[in-house]
Amino acid sequence: MTAALLRAQSAWFACLDPLLPSAVEPPAGEVVQPDGSPAVGVLVRTLLEPGTPQTLWSAMDVTELHPIMGDTDDLDPLLRAARPTLRDAADSSFVVIWPSRDIRAARALLAHGLVPLSVLAARTAHAGPVAEVPGLSIRRAGTADLPALTESAMAELTYSHQVGGAFLRPNAPAIKRAALSTHLLQGDPVWIAERDGRVVGHAEGWHTDSVPGSWAETRVRHGRWGYVNCLSVRADARGTGVGRALMDVVHAELLGEPSVGAFLYYNPPNPVSPAFWSRQGYRPLWTVWEIRPASALR
Ligand SMILES: CC(C)(COP(=O)(O)OP(=O)(O)OC[C@H]1O[C@@H](n2cnc3c(N)ncnc32)[C@H](O)[C@@H]1OP(=O)(O)O)[C@@H](O)C(=O)NCCC(=O)NCCS
Known part of the structure; x- marks a missing residue:
């Protein structure tokens, strides 16, 4: 039945x-x-x-x-x-x-x-070229960056909590720091964007395999996918090309053979992220x- x-x-x-x-x-x-x-x-x-x-x-x-x-x-x-x-x-x-x-x-x-x-x-388009943004540098983060990464992750959570499903719980900074630390230690890519030596944003993502019995197969077709876990740009640096530059680098690593594509979650009530992700080639697949x-x- x-x-x-x-x-x-x-x-x-x-x-x-x-x-x-x-x-x-x-x-x-x-x-x-x-x-x-x-x-x-x-x-x-x-x-x-x-x-x-x-x-x-x-x-x-x-x-x-x-x-x-x-x-x-x-x-x-x-x-x-x-x-x-x-x-x-x-x-x-x-x-x-x-x-x-x-x-x-x-x-x-x-x-x-x-x-x-x-x-x-989800997006299935291949990665485009990584555009240079004058004055902006993007590099892989290390454990020495944990305080700045935690602050950047908290900026995203604070914003998302106002316009979507996120919860700003009292222990959120400790949870974010521990999760970032785990990702760094297991070698998952975390990227940091700097302008004039100051951190202005970060991105996190990794590959996930949609195979029989996996969580991912309930969401995306079988194959290897990029998963974008977090993108955050400091409030005073938003709208200046930092998010786009970070995603150029993320896509260069997560998309392309053998990846089928990439996916992520965003909140429709967020006034900036739906338009941003649409410009980045993502479109809704599942609604929560x-x-x-x-x-x-x-
Ligand atoms: C969403 C976010 C990551 C975008 O990063 P950003 O650095 O501000 O975006 P960029 O300056 O790189 O802009 C990328 C594109 O979005 C457009 N854009 C950015 N801000 C915009 C605004 N306020 N109004 C209209 N368009 C805007 C840019 O014009 C650009 O378009 P283009 O690709 O056609 O040139 C950033 O606003 C942010 O951190 N928001 C708060 C946290 C958040 O919502 N994170 C995402 C959770 S899913």
């Missing part, structure tokens, strides 16, 4: 958007099946560990609905069925991640109070619909 629905869902996804991967079996969770609907939903609850990087972009108590819709088009019955299962917890969210181009789903999601807080956006707290679902 589920296998047939997943096959039909994959066929529908392939019609919608050539970059979508095939639908895969959701993780174990509470199954909901509304009366009279062929669709099935799996509700997966995750309680985050305090102090982990995820707590900076997610509520502590997340319930994600994984719809298995086949080729049916109405999410409303599944959302109604999910509603009574949600607990009343302050730091909680209810999340549905669905193909951005499936506009049939948007009406039901909006009607139940969910908002499109993030998108996963969310409501906080979870019990606010209508």
